[in-house]
Amino acid sequence: MTLAPLSGVIPPVCTPLTPDYEVDTGSLTRLVDHLLDGGVDALFVLGSTSEVAFLPDGHRRVVLETVVGHVAGQVPVLAGVIDMTTLRVLEHARVAAEVGVDGIVATAPFYARTHPVEIAGHFRTVAQRSGLPLYAYDLPISVHSKLGADLVLELAAEGVLTGLKDSSGDEGGLRSVILGRRERLADRSFAVLTGGELTVDSALWMGADGVVPGLGNVDPHGYTRLCRAAANGDWPTARAEQERLVRLFEFVRVGGTRMGGSSSALGAFKAALHLRGIIDHPTTAAPQTPLNAEEIAQVGKYLAAAGLL
Template sequence: MTTATALTGVIPPVCTPLTPNLEVDTGSLTRLVDHLLDGGVDGLFVLGSTSEVAFLPDGHRRTVLDTVIGHVAGQVPVLAGVIDMTTPRVLDHTRVAVEAGAAAIVVTAPFYTRTHPVEIEAHFRALAARAGVPVYAYDLPVSVHSKLGAGMLLDLAADGVLAGLKDSSGDDGNLRGLLLERRERADVGSFSVLTGSELTVDSAMWMGADGAVPGLGNVDPHGYVRLVRAAARGDWEAAREEQERLVRLFRLAFVGGTRMGLNSSAMGAFKAALHLRGIIDHPATMPPQIPLNETEVGRVGKYLATAGLL
């Protein structure tokens, strides 16, 4: 089992640019990484939800790992999602990520079959025992149908199993309870808590979170860095103002309306925004996601212009 010093700051979940024939566009991916690093981010998270990990074949996953880790060359830590349904499958992804040089792995609860908290705990323990790098839990109940309990997470932290948490549950009450319990316990070490809710980063930081993993940070990393740095120095008015600007920008995620699922709309909008900003060559998303049409892309451009990004 391996632990690490606490991660803090802005660690965006990196989009996966694709070519028109749905291969990984490595040239666009390296430009996107440079865009994020220029924005001042503190780390990168590849192969998460915003990376379309659920849609990517294993070969695409390996290409993303090799491209990003090789290009970053140690400038910031690169965390790798090893998300899959069962412990053996996640162990396979973990081996590949560690061989590629990932600084840490990010793991959800098992899914598809319903799992008991005892099984989820065993899953994290098995991964930590074999990974050789820090393990971060990813709380994503909307997709994996299991909520990670604060007590279990902090007990695993105390045992050196978990180095931190990415909380994408959208449950601010439970997040606050976890942060409070973390302060009350002396045995959890440097357990890092990062919010994945890009619309409430200021409030999460005020409650005591250590940083953010914002999907919209692909489009505007500078904004999230300004927000988190303002919060870190206690300038809550500046943090609130920046957060509200980003909330307005996030409206681009809904341009697909009822014509498609929210995932298709948000991923299509993020990639359209990156394409309009000249960062990636194509806005393609992986099937069965529905692509945005010309009118919807035009609406994305208007949101970018209003935010001063075009």
């Protein structure tokens, strides 16, 4: 399979759950419609914002079938095949291929620390045996391995990788990939996407192709306005939109110190979607701590300030 390198806004789609932790497919299709209405360029399901690490395999398949079936080719759909080892990733990739996704996204292996040679072998095996376009997901905070620019560019030059989602927070490393692409991949297309939703304007100015923003679930229109302004060279408008989104993003801290940062952030995303009438329940997967009524009310104040309620 081939997939033209992606660009623009590619939100990592939240996974709405019922109060008993089943996939809420009705809410999921409404969320997909909300994102498509926001003008997004593709969808990334089963990523970190999708709570992929918390979902059993049956839930993963329900998410894939629901989204791919509902989108029906309107935009490309990428599937996270994130797991600890190569064989487990290949099994997720097999299911994703059966469902009909357009590409897959994988991290480096984790649990056991892996050497760069092993990481490269992992990506080569997944690309070869899955037969699907493969995006590397640089997420060192979770997998404890940073994907260096030289490794990424080497795999891109081989045709192993179609693109990179950089959620490392290392803006210098991101720039090294962008510069290296220009110098070493003149005849090969390779997408560079930032997962740093608070610095999208600067990443696009450096030469990134697009963004994979968790906050894009809540405000896809804002991110599409930002990317379109940047594409038109209207950097003051892009900066103003980015700054509005930065202020909105502060709601990810409403959980304070009584819960982990992931619980607070994912809870805030889902609370915002619930308050906006897009999903039925703000349930997050166990064992994450749910937001309480006071914290959800704080999320509502941020939405109102951003003009979203």
